[in-house]
Amino acid sequence: MRLATYERAGHVRAGVVSEAGIHALSAEVTVLDLVRAGLPAAHEAGQEALASPAVPLDDVRLLPPLEPPSVRDFVAFEEHVEGMVAPGPVPPEWYEAPTFYFTNPAALVGAHDDVPVPPGSTLFDFELEVAAVVGSEGIFGYTIFNDWSARDLQRREMKVNLGPAKGKDSATTLGPWLVTADELESYRDADGFLALDMRVSVNSVEVGHDRLSNMGWPFEELVAYAARGTRVRPGDVFGSGTCGNGGCLAELWGRGGTHAPLKPGDEVEMTVEGIGTIRNTVVAGETLPPVRPARPRQS
Incomplete structure (x- = not known):
């Protein structure tokens, strides 16, 4: 699974990347949240996001995937x-x-x-x-x-x-x-x-x-x-x-x-x-x- 953080129309979201583009995760969820939750929870959230429509990657600005503590x-x-x-x-x-x-x-x-x-x-x-x-x-x-x-x-x-x-x-x-x-x-x-x-x-x-x-x-x-x-x-x-x-x-x-x-x-x-x-x-x-x-x- 490929997790990304992106900006679109002035809004920053986390999402899952597929061949179709990027699928938004829940609005309050960040990639760092998923890292802290662990791989099983991240995969579950990712599968839910993949059921939503994709935004083409050309329509977003990719940010660093997460904001790390160090x-x-x-x-x-x-x-x-x-x-x-x-x-x-x-x-x-x-x-x-x-x-x-x-x-x-x-x-x-x-x-x-x-x-x-x-x-x-x-x-x-x-x-x-x-x-x-x-x-x-x-x-x-x-x-x-x-x-x-x-x-x-x-x-x-x-x-x-x-x-x-x-x-x-x-x-x-x-x-x-x-x-x-x-x-x-x-x-x-x-x-x-x-x-x-x-x-x-x-x-x-x-x-x-x-x-x-x-x-x-x-x-x-x-x-x-x-x-x-x-x-x-x-x-x-x-x-x-x-x-x-x-x-x-x-x-x-x-x-x-x-x-x-x-x-x-x-x-x-x-x-x-x-x-x-x-x-x-x-x-x-x-x-x-x-x-x-x-x-x-x-x-």
Whole structure:
């Protein structure tokens, strides 16, 4: 089942997506409500919605599928790490345990929304990922996750041994919908990974292609690690981290590639097998004054 949140004629609703279009759920029900209720209750509500007339997808604006309490993003693809640290080796600490950071749940954008370049950035980048959404009893479903990145801002702030922060928090695309976990079980391989084909193109030219099963850990282990000594809640989003083989431009740059950073007018399209396609256009961002440097400590 594919659950979506959409806007039509100024009204925001949750619905179930079929070949015919999108079928509205009850007016008071959100996708987050269904995630909290669990898969059986969500399927029951979805079947009721499918009995109602469908609205064509072309007549709605797809919003992020849900409003999550938190968003964590891991770095679970070894090949991606190799490209980011090239020509050096992958840090041995990467193999010891999954690593993640928290990003901004208030900066999520929809599957076809425009994405502004962050203020002050000239090295804007995409990141092809899949995200798992946790339910009341394990993983509820999956969606595509584009972790837009201002590489110049990210590089500066991480030299302070903290972050990423402003290099990452301007926009994250989630979409086009949330596919319930049962729909993707047929893709699971013998080691417990989802063998989904992942592709990204810029202006209709493919620049990256990988499989989700190339993660170092399956999502279940990422969630279990995140929960150690703390709490995760239904609706929390867990990004896989960027896939390898051109999952982002910075990885290509690390391997000697010359692809230009994203600029206004560029269209980034991502397709993940079994989930769908998202397509965002980069637009000019705000022009803001420079950041004031810190005052040095007075002796």
